[in-house]
Amino acid sequence: MGTTRTTEILVGAFMAAGFLALFFLAMRVSNLSAAGDGDGYALIARFDNIGSLKVRAPVSMAGVRLGRVESIAFDEAAYQAVVTLRIDAAYDQLPTDTFANIYTAGLLGEQYVSLDPGGSPDYLGDGDQIEHTQSALVLERMIGQFLFNQAQEDSE
Amino acid sequence: MVVTDALARLGRAGLTALAGVGRAHTLLAAIIVGLPALLPRPRLLIAQIFNIGVLSVLIIAVSGLFVGMVLGLQGYYVLNQFGAEESLGVMVAASLVRELGPVVTALLVAGRAGSALTAEIGLMKATEQLSALEMMAVDPVRRVLTPRFFGGCIAMPLLAAMFSMLGVLGGWFVGVGLLGVDDGAFWSQMQSKLDFREDVINGVIKSLVFGVVVSWIALFQGYDATPTAAGVSQATTRSVVHAALAVLGLDFILTALMFGE
Structure with a gap:
């Protein structure tokens, strides 16, 4: 049970890090933070x-x-x-x-x-x-x- | 008859290749059909995301960081000649998000995880573990291949995003930290030139396609391997070579479709 739990925690951290990286690309690298589509x-x-x-x-x-x-x-x-x-x-x-x-x-x-x-x-x-x-x-x-x-x- | 022999050889080679393509597609269909059976048992999927994704993080992180740093260094020397070193951020981020992130990640995953998948499945076949599963009325495709396939499909875009992010940070470190490019210009030029849907989402779509292709090739080569030690070793080699060729070829087609006007 212990190893399964560790695996699950690591996979959770991995997916969180992946989505965080996507979020970084969206907000910091591309223009999503400035004037989103449909605004204005x-x-x-x-x-x-x-x-x-x-x-x-x-x-x-x-x-x-x-x-x-x-x-x-x-x-x-x-x-x-x-x-x-x-x-x-x-x-x-x-x-x-x-x-x-x-x-x-x-x-x-x-x-x-x-x-x-x-x-x-x-x-x-x-x-x-x-x-x-x-x-x-x-x-x-x-x-x-x-x-x-x-x-x-x-x-x- | 030399001519008819040569023709027969050519025909045999063509038919063998075609039969392989057919088997690969049948396998892909069987793998995808297994998805409903996988959903109630997410443990299997989690274990494979761990194998393919989590264990690849280190090499992806290090490669991303260094590719970004080299891009920053090389880009600076070229752009500096035109007095355009403020565009360094655009250059680093665009090349990473559009091309290098998805492609290099796919190549690394094919080498790091794809080869392991092929060897694992091939060895399971050689030691008749797959037949044993079948004897227990467990479908080996659903039980063994489906979780690995979808694990690869999920892990690849996340790994590519990490690669791109660390690459941009590496380029930022070299450009802004070491070479003295203006911090504000680095980020603002990047943000004004890169579009979320055009660049970031297209990069994610690319890495998703590569995830499907790399996992598919790795699993097919393992499942289709000659069940001997030599067969498994050949299949592992083929898995990496075919995956790399498929990724590079598809990248050209996808780039032409996405960014060509």
């Missing part, structure tokens, strides 16, 4: 061009992370990208005329959504749409614009 509220923003924005990209205001990009869809009627942003429930005072931009972190970094607050006294709620958006800057388009302007100046 959703905002919808339509962009003419989202560049290379990815799902799970950060959404920030004043450089502070408020949430993340939940999904990206394509609206075939308007030929626009429909980006769903999941904002943490703690930040529920974004004005209705908030402005959404797509910026790039660093020169070659990943793209993220930056929100600039407006002045409206009303706040955005779950499922609301952000009216003012600015597309991602596409490098080729900027260079093309620059060359075009340059050529125009030369011909004048």
Whole structure:
């Protein structure tokens, strides 16, 4: 009986240690502790061009992370990208005329959504749409614009 | 006729291989059918989790710690050249949770516990213990193989999780403790880049699959061994080799399915 009991205790300790390790991986290593799925509220923003924005990209205001990009869809009627942003429930005072931009972190970094607050006294709620958006800057388009302007100046 | 002889040899080899695959699947079905009979007797399962899991903890813990430390050391020297040593945490954790944790754990368990299972079952067969059980109207598959199989399936993900956790801690010790990477950046970059469902759960699924495959191969090789001393030794070798090949091959397929877009 004694050996069976020791075995059982050791197996119990082993399984507890295994689950503890899984818990560690979930909470400390992955992003489960930060903004779990389904928390917070959703905002919808339509962009003419989202560049290379990815799902799970950060959404920030004043450089502070408020949430993340939940999904990206394509609206075939308007030929626009429909980006769903999941904002943490703690930040529920974004004005209705908030402005959404797509910026790039660093020169070659990943793209993220930056929100600039407006002045409206009303706040955005779950499922609301952000009216003012600015597309991602596409490098080729900027260079093309620059060359075009340059050529125009030369011909004048 | 040389040509027909060669063809006959090829055919025989093919048929033998196919028959082996068939026997392996029949055995797996018989093992899984034995699960309801196992549930009222958890003692049998606990004893096998002890054999496969608890007794493997030491080698898993030491390997995990050292693999993580080496990753931290090597990763630091490469990332340092690009001034990106803050990403060390991401590199260490992603490679451990996605690949090295499940795969190295499976290889170690195949060597440490799988070979022991094969030798045990093979010897039971060689000394006619399995036949003796059958004579007492006890199904040897249900009584002997089923607890070992499910013990392996339960132990593997837990061992892989321990491996990954200790690896991350080893990488943290080397990176933050010895090489001076910023503690906050190490953890925050890791947390922002690793997703729970995408990375951690997929790693657990991988190790679960490896647990099934390693236990299955080990038990089949033992059960199917030629009941002689030479047969058991061959079966033990085959068990480790086949398990390692299956784990590495399956890892590629699973990675392609999980992380390929």
